[in-house]
Amino acid sequence: MLFSVGFFCFYFILFGVLLGLWVFRKKKPAYSLSSFPKVSILIAARNEEANILACLAAIERLNYPKDRLEVLVGDDRSSDATFTLVQSLLPQRPYLTCVSITDNLPGTKGKANVLAQLAQKATSDFFFITDADIEVPPQWLTSLMGQVKQGTGIVTGITTTKGSKLFDRMQALDWLFSLGLMQVVADRGVPVSTMGNNMLITREAYEAVGGFAGIPFSITEDVQIFKEVIKKGFTTANVYEAEVLALSMPAPDFSTFLQQRRRWMRGSVSLPWYMLLLFVIHSSYYPIWLPFFLHTTWVAALLVFLVKLTLQSVFVWVCAKRVNWKTNVRDLIFFELYLLSTSLILIVYFFIPLRIRWKGRQY
Structure with a gap:
C-alpha cells in the first residue's frame, strides 16, 4: 500500500x-528559408495501392520549388498495383522516380533495405523520409528545413491518424499524447527519438553512421539510426507544430494495432x-x-x-x-x-x- x-x-x-x-x-516562430536547397524524399512502399496516390498527391501540393525536389519511391516487391500506379504518374511529375527493389543489401531487410537503396540513388544533401500511407502538409519541407543548423543530424515532425470512427479517433489522440510527452523532453534540449514517417536526416549524418546498411538491423530502423546519429555527436530537433503534422492511416483492426504497437515496444528499448x-x-x-x-x-x-x-x-x-x-x-x-x-x-x-x-x- x-x-x-x-x-x-x-x-x-x-x-x-x-x-x-x-x-x-512558447510557440516557435514561423519558419522561413532564404534559399531552397535540393532535397530528396524517400518513400518505401509495399502493397500500398490504396494509399500511394494520396501520398504522392500531398507531395505534389508541397510549397517547395519542384525543380529543387526529387522523390524516390522504392517498390518493395509489391504484389498489388503499387508499382503500376506510381509509374503512371512519371510523365506528369519529372521529379518522381520509382525504383523496383528486388534484392537486399547485406545486413538489411524490409524497410531499412529499401531506404538504404533509395539513399544510394539520392543526389541531395537532405533526405526526407516518410511512408506510403502518409499525407504530409504543404509546409512540411520548409518547416523541417528551418530547424537545420550546423551539426544537425535529424529533425522530426509529428504524425497522427485520420478517420472518424471512435477507434480511429483514439489512435489519433494516442499519437498526439505520446509525441507530446516526447516533445516536452525535447524542448529541454535533450535528444528523444524520431519517427520514420516524418523525419529529415542530413546526408552528412547518414553517411557518418554508414546509412541503414551500416547500422545494426532493427525492425524499428528509425529509432536505431537516431541512436547511431546521436553517438556520432550530431544534434537533433523535434517540431510539434501544425505545419509539420502528417496524417497516417489508422490501424484498421485490433490485430493490426497490436502488431504495430508490439513493434514499437520492441524498438522502445x-x-x-x-x-x-x-x-x-x-x-x-x-x-x-x-x-x-x-x-x-x-x-x-x-x-x-x-x-x-x-x-x-x-x-x-x-x-x-x-x-x-x-x-x-x-x-x-x-x-x-x-x-x-x-x-x-x-x-x-x-x-x-x-x-x-x-x-x-x-x-
Missing part, C-alpha cells in the same frame, strides 16, 4: 511538471533511458492502480483515478490545440478507457513469444 501511495504521488508530481512545461511552452523511464512509469499506472483499488476504499481509488484523468485530459487537450486538432470531452474520457484496456493487453502481449508480423513479413 505504501508503495502504491508513493508511486501515485511521484506520478502526479511528474505529470504536473510535464503539464506545466507544456502549457507554458533503444530509446534514451530517460524516455524509456517516462513511458514505463506512465504504463505502470494501471497495473499499480488495480491492486490499490482492491485493497483500499472506493473513494480513495476514485480520487486517484480522477486526478490522473484530469491531468492527462488537460495535457491531451493542449496537445490537440497546439496542432489545431479538434477533440471533445467525451473523446478525452473514452481515451482514458482506451489507454486502460490497451495498456494492460499490450503488457501481456509484449511478452508472448511470437514473431512480429508487419507488411506481410515476419521478424
